Amino acid sequence: MPEFDPRGRPGAAPRRRRASALRPRLLPPLSLVVLGFTVAALLGAGAYFLPLLQITASTAVSSGNVPNPVVNPADTKPFTVLLLGSDDDSKFAADRVLTQSMILLRVDPGTKSATLLSIPRDLWVSIPGQRGKAKIDTAYEQGGARGAIAAVESNFQVHVDDYVWIGLQGLIHLIDRMGGVNVTVTNPVMDDFYPADVNTSNPYGYYRVAALPGATHMDGVQALQYVRSRHGDLRGDFARSERQQQVLLALKTQAKSLTVADLPQVASAFNGEIKTSIGVDRVRALLAIVSEFGGANIKQVLLLPPYTSAATVGGQDVILPDWNQILPLVHQSFP
Amino acid sequence: MSRWLATGVLLVLMAGFGFSVYQLLASQKRVDTGVVAPTRTSTVTIPGTLYLAQGGSLYAFQRGRFGRLTAAGGWMQPALSPDGTQLVAVKRGFNYSDLYLLDTAGHVQQQLTHNSATRVESNHWAFFPRFSADGQSIFYSYDPKDPSNTYRVDLAIFALSPGGNGRQWTHPNLYTGGDVTPVPLKGGALVFAKSSIDPKGAVHTQVWIQARAGSAGLGLTAPEDDCGQPALAADGSALAMVCRHGGPTADIEVAALDAANFQLGQPAVVVPAGLNAAPAFSPDGRTLAYFAPQGPGGSFQLWTVALPVAGQPASPAVPPTPRQITHDLAFDTSAGPAWV
Numbered sequence: 001m002p003e004f005d006p007r008g009r010p011g012a013a014p015r016r017r018r019a020s021a022l023r024p025r026l027l028p029p030l031s032l033v034v035l036g037f038t039v040a041a042l043l044g045a046g047a048y049f050l051p052l053l054q055i056t057a058s059t060a061v062s063s064g065n066v067p068n069p070v071v072n073p074a075d076t077k078p079f080t081v082l083l084l085g086s087d088d089d090s091k092f093a094a095d096r097v098l099t100q101s102m103i104l105l106r107v108d109p110g111t112k113s114a115t116l117l118s119i120p121r122d123l124w125v126s127i128p129g130q131r132g133k134a135k136i137d138t139a140y141e142q143g144g145a146r147g148a149i150a151a152v153e154s155n156f157q158v159h160v161d162d163y164v165w166i167g168l169q170g171l172i173h174l175i176d177r178m179g180g181v182n183v184t185v186t187n188p189v190m191d192d193f194y195p196a197d198v199n200t201s202n203p204y205g206y207y208r209v210a211a212l213p214g215a216t217h218m219d220g221v222q223a224l225q226y227v228r229s230r231h232g233d234l235r236g237d238f239a240r241s242e243r244q245q246q247v248l249l250a251l252k253t254q255a256k257s258l259t260v261a262d263l264p265q266v267a268s269a270f271n272g273e274i275k276t277s278i279g280v281d282r283v284r285a286l287l288a289i290v291s292e293f294g295g296a297n298i299k300q301v302l303l304l305p306p307y308t309s310a311a312t313v314g315g316q317d318v319i320l321p322d323w324n325q326i327l328p329l330v331h332q333s334f335p
Numbered sequence: 336m337s338r339w340l341a342t343g344v345l346l347v348l349m350a351g352f353g354f355s356v357y358q359l360l361a362s363q364k365r366v367d368t369g370v371v372a373p374t375r376t377s378t379v380t381i382p383g384t385l386y387l388a389q390g391g392s393l394y395a396f397q398r399g400r401f402g403r404l405t406a407a408g409g410w411m412q413p414a415l416s417p418d419g420t421q422l423v424a425v426k427r428g429f430n431y432s433d434l435y436l437l438d439t440a441g442h443v444q445q446q447l448t449h450n451s452a453t454r455v456e457s458n459h460w461a462f463f464p465r466f467s468a469d470g471q472s473i474f475y476s477y478d479p480k481d482p483s484n485t486y487r488v489d490l491a492i493f494a495l496s497p498g499g500n501g502r503q504w505t506h507p508n509l510y511t512g513g514d515v516t517p518v519p520l521k522g523g524a525l526v527f528a529k530s531s532i533d534p535k536g537a538v539h540t541q542v543w544i545q546a547r548a549g550s551a552g553l554g555l556t557a558p559e560d561d562c563g564q565p566a567l568a569a570d571g572s573a574l575a576m577v578c579r580h581g582g583p584t585a586d587i588e589v590a591a592l593d594a595a596n597f598q599l600g601q602p603a604v605v606v607p608a609g610l611n612a613a614p615a616f617s618p619d620g621r622t623l624a625y626f627a628p629q630g631p632g633g634s635f636q637l638w639t640v641a642l643p644v645a646g647q648p649a650s651p652a653v654p655p656t657p658r659q660i661t662h663d664l665a666f667d668t669s670a671g672p673a674w675v
Binding site for chain 1: 345432611
């Protein structure tokens with residue numbers, strides 16, 4: 001027998017109608033729920049990629065007037081990047097620093113080949129906008145990235161497409177965020193006067209470094225010591241130029257294991273310690289092909305004698321270039 | 336009221352979903368900077384006991400488990416005495432390092448060197464300790480100061496006798512970083528790795544042998560082979576070494592050693608090119624332990640490779656298959672494990 005209904009209708013029907021009528025009142029419409037979850041997912045992803053978004057913004061600012069061509073990720077045109085490294089500790093005014101490391105990098109995505117050319121920091125050259133000659137490491141101090149690029153372009157007669165500048169902390173953080181680097185130390189790297197200029201109250205202090213030979217894993221601080229030490233090596237600045245190239249190639253290996261999910265962690269290392277004119281698109285394109293570069297397709301060039309010779313000019317220890325030998329060598333790889 | 340409650344539950348669910356998306360992305364990261372303590376892991380069993388270092392602590396690896404011997408404190412490069420009752424190891428400080436004698440449980444018995452100094456450049460390093468074959472002295476790399484140039488820091492190999500001072504055995508090539516990884520032989524000669532820089536500026540390492548302290552010695556390997564990190568089989572019949580051949584990676588090679596005539600046989604590759612480091616023979620000479628990354632850019636793990644005939648690979652043309660023993664650890668690779 002149907003349940004009694006005061007409104008004179010069978011009891012079952014009103015219960016069904018009541019249940020379906022309650023649902024829209026209790027819960028928001030389905031479309032709103034879906035939208036809510038979508039927004040939540042976007043906020044979660046946004047929070048995760050926030051460091052990357054921040055560095056994208058700061059990269060755009062720091063690129064200034066330096067050429068920054070829009071790059072199609074599928075672009076296979078070769079390009080040249082000037083890699084700059086500076087001791088930017090508290091001994092120096094912000095952005096009035098010398099470039100202790102200058103490496104010209106030519107990447108040819110089409111042939112999957114690359115060339116690294118280390119430029120001695122003490123190379124005695126004409127600096128655009130300055131009278132006479134000076135060490136090439138002063139070009140950045142006087143004119144920033146544009147000054148360094150102009151000095152390299154005018155002396156080496158090459159075209160530079162982009163630059164990357166990195167400070168001491170930037171290199172440490174970058175390497176740490178990438179999980180360290182694996183390198184083979186060929187001989188003991190010993191230095192009793194290594195500058196104690198990172199995280200210190202006395203940037204003029206020094207301490208001892210001993211990097212022992214063999215394959216090893218280095219964190220950011222160890223890798224920085226490895227690429228900066230020079231006092232105990234017969235080849236002085238050339239030895240550390242070689243080690244800088246070695247760590248760059250080790251970073252390339254490390255980058256093979258990076259995914260998009262790793263980029264925020266890597267980008268958080270930047271924090272003003274890395275400046276570049278390279279767009280995120282080109283970085284992404286490079287990451288996509290980095291595993292295809294390697295071995296014999298990477299050429300490493302050091303301007304050892306007879307391309308250069310040591311001399312003293314005006315009381316300064318400098319490296320004199322023999323352009324008749326250097327330029328043909330450079331133009332084999334750099335247009 | 337019910338509607339507000341339902342909306343609140345939905346909002347909490349949405350927040351949880353957003354957080355889950357964040358966590359999901361984070362879980363896709365491949366970069367792992369963490370180092371797992373060996374004592375929290377267990378792995379396959381290999382015969383005997385290996386002493387090795389990670390994160391400034393010494394560990395004993397036995398029956399698939401690690402036991403920590405010392406607290407973290409710069410400990411590295413353990414080596415066993417010939418009778419297997421003592422360890423000599425390095426304790427590295429900020430500007431110096433010292434050698435210590437320990438028992439095999441990790442208790443310090445004696446500090447052998449005192450290398451710390453107030454002036455930075457007056458400190459000394461001591462690395463790569465090894466007992467002599469008779470256990471009466473300890474060979475190690477040490478940086479004697481050059482009175483004519485404070486910038487020069489080249490490691491030379493010294494021998495420390497009980498109650499005595501270190502005696503200099505080798506004279507390194509200037510400004511090369513010097514001589515490392517001493518391996519004392521039963522007859523009293525010394526094998527070690529010697530660095531040189533050629534006129535073109537290329538660095539080379541050779542496995543070198545010296546009959547006595549101060550003698551000139553000779554290279555057992557050619558400069559262009561870039562061989563270093565020598566390790567001696569327990570019976571003295573074979574040497575394992577890491578050879579770069581001018582490249583960024585290195586093979587592990589094994590060769591017969593004729594210690595009486597200072598000659599090395601034709602080396603055979605037992606581990607092909609890679610970031611291979613610090614080989615050590617098993618006590619029976621049938622296996623090599625060494626360190627290599629667990630993947631591109633990964634931390635260094637313990638690996639082994641079988642040598643079917645003691646000290647010799649089965650076939651020079653076909654290297655045996657290496658076996659990864661540990662995962663997610665990060666060993667100090669500057670010296671091979673001590674295996675007893």
